[in-house]
Amino acid sequence: MTAPVRGSAPSRVRPDPGVEAADALAASPVAADAEAGRIPRAYGVDRSGICWQVARGLHVSRATYFCRLWRGRVAPAARHPG
Numbered sequence: 001m002t003a004p005v006r007g008s009a010p011s012r013v014r015p016d017p018g019v020e021a022a023d024a025l026a027a028s029p030v031a032a033d034a035e036a037g038r039i040p041r042a043y044g045v046d047r048s049g050i051c052w053q054v055a056r057g058l059h060v061s062r063a064t065y066f067c068r069l070w071r072g073r074v075a076p077a078a079r080h081p082g
Helices: 016-024 031-045 051-057 062-078
Strands: none
Touching: 016 031, 016 062, 031 051, 031 062, 051 062
């Protein structure tokens, strides 16, 4: 990464599309979709720990964790193919 040129306007950092998709899913009114958005966010972005620690922190079983993790990865891809 290069240093900004003196006197230039600061560049805006564009958010990661994966983070935006997880946040959009976490804002869903459907509880399963909301959990499916929080799990990839907690594991991949916030680095809250390994799978069982994230599952414990979100108060879900490991089985539910992996189901929601899969849903959190597939649902945004289904909405935005390509």
